[in-house]
Amino acid sequence: DTGVSQDPRHKITKRGQNVTFRCDPISEHNRLYWYRQTLGQGPEFLTYFQNEAQLEKSRLLSDRFSAERPKGSFSTLEIQRTEQGDSAMYLCASSSPGSLKETQYFGPGTRLLVL
Amino acid sequence: GQQVMQIPQYQHVQEGEDFTTYCNSSTTLSNIQWYKQRPGGHPVFLIQLVKSGEVKKQKRLTFQFGEAKKNSSLHITATQTTDVGTYFCAGRGNFNKFYFGSGTKLNVKP
Numbered sequence: 434d435t436g437v438s439q440d441p442r443h444k445i446t447k448r449g450q451n452v453t454f455r456c457d458p459i460s461e462h463n464r465l466y467w468y469r470q471t472l473g474q475g476p477e478f479l480t481y482f483q484n485e486a487q488l489e490k491s492r493l494l495s496d497r498f499s500a501e502r503p504k505g506s507f508s509t510l511e512i513q514r515t516e517q518g519d520s521a522m523y524l525c526a527s528s529s530p531g532s533l534k535e536t537q538y539f540g541p542g543t544r545l546l547v548l
Numbered sequence: 549g550q551q552v553m554q555i556p557q558y559q560h561v562q563e564g565e566d567f568t569t570y571c572n573s574s575t576t577l578s579n580i581q582w583y584k585q586r587p588g589g590h591p592v593f594l595i596q597l598v599k600s601g602e603v604k605k606q607k608r609l610t611f612q613f614g615e616a617k618k619n620s621s622l623h624i625t626a627t628q629t630t631d632v633g634t635y636f637c638a639g640r641g642n643f644n645k646f647y648f649g650s651g652t653k654l655n656v657k658p
Contacts, residue, residue: 475648489643539590
């Protein structure tokens with residue numbers, strides 16, 4: 434399967450702990466997006482990369498969140514000192530830009546529960 | 549900031565009835581995309597609209613992009629139980645950011 438993969442699929446952690454999620458995009462895609470989705474809401478943009486460069490980051494993202502894409506392939510999203518409000522589904526999507534015709538392919542997500 | 553509003557939040561229909569969800573943006577969009585998310589699943593791309601006034605059809609689904617490129621709609625004719633899920637619009641704004649609506653959850657009674 435050459436779709437977008439995310440690991441882990443589920444994560445339960447205690448408040449104050451750090452967590453890291455991984456996203457492996459479709460291999461030829463150079464754009465990678467991170468979103469957060471809570472129950473009953475649409476995906477909320479967090480950040481995006483073009484190759485290894487982080488080009489945009491949501492102002493809603495606190496300093497506890499950091500994302501990397503060191504070699505322009507897989508990406509990691511780290512949340513430090515987790516809070517209960519961080520509980521959500523974290524979705525990764527990748528795309529191959531072609532002018533305005535950009536289709537995002539989403540991974541299955543990582544569901545985070547902070548106790 | 550840029551917002552994309554979507555209504556209704558929920559829609560319950562009898563199988564065979566039609567369904568429509570509407571999206572409105574506070575600003576002009578370069579394009580708009582539609583996604584479907586099944587319960588427990590992730591968003592799956594349906595279609596992208598780019599041109600002002602564009603209309604596209606996929607079998608029983610009809611997508612429209614408004615003349616001002618600030619609104620869009622998805623219409624499903626003669627719903628089936630396989631149409632169940634949440635439908636999201638996503639408007640593309642500045643800097644390749646996509647703004648998702650809150651979604652319309654469709655339930656189809658057999």
